Amino acid sequence: MLQLENLKKSYREPDGGILPVLDVPNFAVVEGEQMVLLGRSGCGKTTLLHVIAGLSRADTGLIKLDGYDISGLSEAGRDRYRAAKLGYVFQTFNLLAGFSALENVQLGMTFARGKYQVARAKELLDRVGLSDRAHHKPNALSVGQQQRVAVARALANQPRLLLADEPTANVDPANQQNTIDLIRQTCSDEKIALILVTHATEVSDQFDRVDRLEEINQVGVTSH
């Protein structure tokens, strides 16, 4: 369902130089597949997820989701695509400080459909075990709890693809396993494809498919 072809992404450095980060000839994820993306720090994992999510533009190449080419979409088109098809759990959660846990979960729905379903937001919070903290603001939640809110928010729109960027980097091992279980369970329940970035081998060990970015990324091969 997700297909990347000849994807290239480089950053323009402040000194004017160009830093190539991604050169991915081929990468694909099938419907409902759950996979782990490994890689050294700085090898371009977050960059890849951003490009897939349409948060930043690839220099060249094709990004297809369910047959649609995302790379050719306008900014507004990519906004809609993101709202409709994608869930994203950020490395740093990115919860909105001014809104309660419940409101944070509802926000994505608002943008996707122009309205939100309180019932679904509550059900999601319930699923991540936070129904009793629904009305707390993020700064009144522990890091682990914040992360679970971020997961609930990413799942709120029933996306086709969930991108999770080191979702367990900031939590203790017990919570880490809970969160991974939660994400995997929900994804399989709702037939959501999952690309999960992690450094933890105890996490990657649980997945059938584990890709190393260095192996699929030509930039990593040549420059390092």
Add this chain to the structure above:
Amino acid sequence: MLTALSMALGVMLVVLVLAIHGVVAESFGTWNLGYNLIVGAKGGSLQLTLNSVYYLSRPVENISYEYYLEFVGAEERSRALQHSIRSHIHDAQWDTIEATMSAFPGDGLGSLAGALATDTLRAQDYSELDLDRGGKFGQFTALAIPLCLGDYYGQFRVVGTTPDLFGKLTYGPSADRPYEFTAGRNFKHWDEEHSYFEAVVGSTVAREKKLSVGDEIASTHGDPEGEGHGQKFTLVGILKPTGTPNDRAVFINMEGFYLMEDHALDPPKEDEASAEDASGFAGMAGGFVEPEPEDEHDDEPPTGEKERLPVEQRQVTAILLRTVNPMVAVGMPRTIARDAQGRAQCVMPIREINGLFVIFVSPIQRALLGITALVCLVSGISILVSIYNSMSDRKHEIAVMRALGASRGTVMTVILLESVLLSVGGGALGWIGAHSVMALPAVSHAVEGRTGVPIGFLSFAPPIETLIEYPIIGPIIGNIPPELMLIPALIALAVAVGFLPAMAAYRTDVAKSLGS
């Protein structure tokens, strides 16, 4: 939140400055005097105005009381003249009445007056007076109030006048507010208890001299350090603050004023007549001039009281005139100049005051207006700066919303709406704050006490009339309360202020701002 706060403070400042401007404009502005002409002795017209309206400047010369009578109706004039004639008969009794009577056996007023003129009257001869005609200008005059100036009470001017000053005159921007008393009442022409010696003081005088009703006050002659008069006046009323110069003056019954030493032109030979003598001569006078009995007037003392001064011993400093219609007033100064032949002049106080304001008050008002504009500008800029500063926090928020699928348009609208709400909310808060300050008892009392302009929570700054001069927009902005203009200004500012972050939101590089 910081933005709303700075908005609130800015608006509060602007509203307060506007209010101050309004108070200044209203207290110095074209408040209606309630009269349109002043008649006084020939001299500087501005000096006459300053004396009569503001009780300021060096005292001016006086005019004869007889000239004052040219502004009253037939009844009052003849009453005053006949009273004078009667009082001369009293005076004459003490030395020459018998001789007079025998020399000019009772053949009417003319001979009597002729005899009196030789010893008590000056050049004045009652025989030449038509007792029954009204004053020459009586028919044009709706109200004529005499003022006798020259005395002081401490640093405050003492004004001898009639009760009409507070009973018939009104004040305020449209001259519709009656004078009211915080304590006591208006003084009377004659009072059972205090005779002719009642006084009323303005609010400032009462406050600074710590006076209360029932106190006795004595004025000094000529200037604040002048010699004291023996005569005491009883304070019967304290005026409510009016914001007019009347707050700073002492008002005494003109009749009492005349009876103080030094005030009569030519003091009567005897101060008091015994009851029997007076009544005896009252009857006698009746035989000559057929006067109305004096006690027909309810404000007249019963026969036997201390006598009022006759006309020729009285003078007035100024006459406050309200003409029957404004058209009449236009021609009066010239008519009177011709009629009085150097003895009196008639001025239009509003014209004098306006001339004064153009020189002194307008620059102050213009400076205040400039300050107001500056405050508006500075507040606006400080609001812009504070919004700009909060932008970096917003960038992240915006990026998160975008990452969640919010479109550029949505984010922009959200930010814009938020800014507008914050600004308008902050503005409303500031307005409420400023008006709460005005409503504080300490503030409103102080302002009303000093300027007479009543302010409260719901008092809006008046339109800034000087703006009318500006082309095209002048007539619009010069006529609406400036605080109303603040609303569109605020919304414009809010939109401007909102557009900055909104545009930034529009352009935000989502991936960069998210961090990871």
